[in-house]
Amino acid sequence: MDHEALTLEMRGLREQVAGITDTALAAADGLLIAADTADSIDPEGLAALAAAGLGLARRTAAATSRGALRRTVTYGSHGCAAFYAVGDAALMVVLGDEGIDVDQLHRATRQALHRIDLILTEKAPEKAPEGV
Amino acid sequence: MSGYDLLARSLVACGREGLTGELRVAGAPGGVFHLRDGLVVAAESPGAPGPEALLLRSGRIDGEQWAALVREAGGARWPVAGLIVHGYAGAAQLRVVCVMALQDAAFAIAAGRVEGCERTVGEVGPPAPVAVGEPPGRLLQDASRKLAAVAAMPRPVHPDGERPVPAAGWADGPLTELRGELLAHADGRRTARDLAFRTGRGVYTVTVEVARMFAEGLLETPGPPAPIVVRTPPGGVRQRTPPPAPAPPPVPAAPRAVELPRRSPGASGITESLTPSLAPEKHGASWKGFFRLRNGTSK
Missing domain, CATH: 1.10.10 (Arc Repressor Mutant, subunit A)
Structure with a gap:
């Protein structure tokens, strides 16, 4: 797995969308893979919550014939927590403050999620040997 | 044409034409100007806290109380009457908060990257409009004065720049x-x-x-950020495969039945034991008899 590419994707997303405060990646079973979170957040617990939340949402989508699950977003008075399925094997958590433009976040994550999925499942195109 | 020029030209044109509607600014952070008869009555941007965030984060009101006020106001995003009635803020304070938030959003949009401007005609009803709108020219002047003031400081900082x-x-x-x-x-x-x-x-x-x-x-400015630790889950990240079907529970060793037992009518003998003594026709306690009694049906 290309750790550097994964890190760049996570940091890049935070730079790209105003209002993202934290991001984390976990396997679909809730085991944390990587976290770019503030000290006030417990990334392991967050990963487990996201896995449970997405699992419940996925079953809800299936039971109500809503098609393939895309994401769940929890809104609070101080911001939101978005859980995205990354392919079939992993998930990504994005926390945002109350200023975040959630539509812009969804647009920005669409491409990033695909690239992260390729990195995680090691299908990303090999870097040139002389690359950084 | 720079992003700021594009914004200034579009916004001033909206004012000149007396637009009632929105001017959506694409970019980072971008945002929306709400106009009524060519005057800007509200502006929202992911780059600047709106009136709601200003009130909630200032601790003047908490999330639960806010939700109650929104409910009371029938779902309005800016429950101004409730805020005043319940004493969370005065009418004048709220007007000031709205004007400040409007000017602050204009500053954030102007300070950022402007990639395009798109207008929508028609009143959409901004959440927290100011009573008297700002002429676009004056709003932009205020924003560029602030941008110049920040740029002229001994150690200028961009709103979306350093993370100190x-x-x-x-x-x-x-x-x-x-x-x-x-x-x-x-x-x-x-x-x-x-x-x-x-x-x-x-x-x-x-x-x-x-x-x-x-x-x-x-x-x-801190040094380079701490590297993000990447942990590979044991066994790697794999595409989820459907879980294998659970193994059937162990069946106690039993003599091999050739076929499933089949129920034969009357095998239990219950019919014979009931019919002679508990025949419904003979007993008023039976439901059938009860209905017959009520309806006066003759046997």
């Missing part, structure tokens, strides 16, 4: 409330914009204060 930390050797002297809060929340992850949201202050106010604190040695 408290300086290692800052003298532990008396601090204003704002400075104390900024030092408490500057963790190397937050820009001036993020600090403005966190503390419930205007992004211009916070940007200027962060710039001053940099200049005075209270804040500094």
Whole structure:
């Protein structure tokens, strides 16, 4: 797995969308893979919550014939927590403050999620040997 | 044409034409100007806290109380009457908050990258409009004056630029409330914009204060961020395969039946034991008999 590419994707997303405060990646079973979170957040617990939340949402989508699950977003008075399925094997958590433009976040994550999925499942195109 | 020029031209044109509607600004952070008869009555941007965030983060009202007011107001995003009636804020204070938020959003949009402007005609009803709208020209003048003021500071800071930390050797002297809060929340992850949201202050106010604190040695730019630790789950990240069907429960060894037992009518003998003595026709306790009695049906 290309750790550097994964890190760049996570940091890049935070730079790209105003209002993202934290991001984390976990396997679909809730085991944390990587976290770019503030000290006030417990990334392991967050990963487990996201896995449970997405699992419940996925079953809800299936039971109500809503098609393939895309994401769940929890809104609070101080911001939101978005859980995205990354392919079939992993998930990504994005926390945002109350200023975040959630539509812009969804647009920005669409491409990033695909690239992260390729990195995680090691299908990303090999870097040139002389690359950084 | 620079992004700012594009914004200025589009917004001033909306004012000249007396637009009632929205001007959506694409970019980073971008935002929306709401206009009524060519005057800007509200502006929203992910780059600046809106009136709701300013009130909630200032601690004047908490999330639960806000939700109750929104319910009371029939779902209105800016429950102004409730805020006044319940004494959370005065009418004049709320007007000031709305004007400040409007000007602050204009500053954030102008300070950022403007990629395009698109107008929508028709009143959409902004959540927290100001009573008397701002002429676009004056609003832009105010924003560019602020941009120039920030740029002219000894240590200029962009709202979406650096992510400061408290300086290692800052003298532990008396601090204003704002400075104390900024030092408490500057963790190397937050820009001036993020600090403005966190503390419930205007992004211009916070940007200027962060710039001053940099200049005075209270804040500094941290070194490169700590690398993100990547852990590979045991067995790697694999596409989820459907779980194998659960093994059938162990069947106790039993004599091999050739076929499943089949029920034969009357095998239990229950019919024979009931019919002679408990035949419904003979007993009033039976339901059938009960109905017959009620309906007066003759046998």
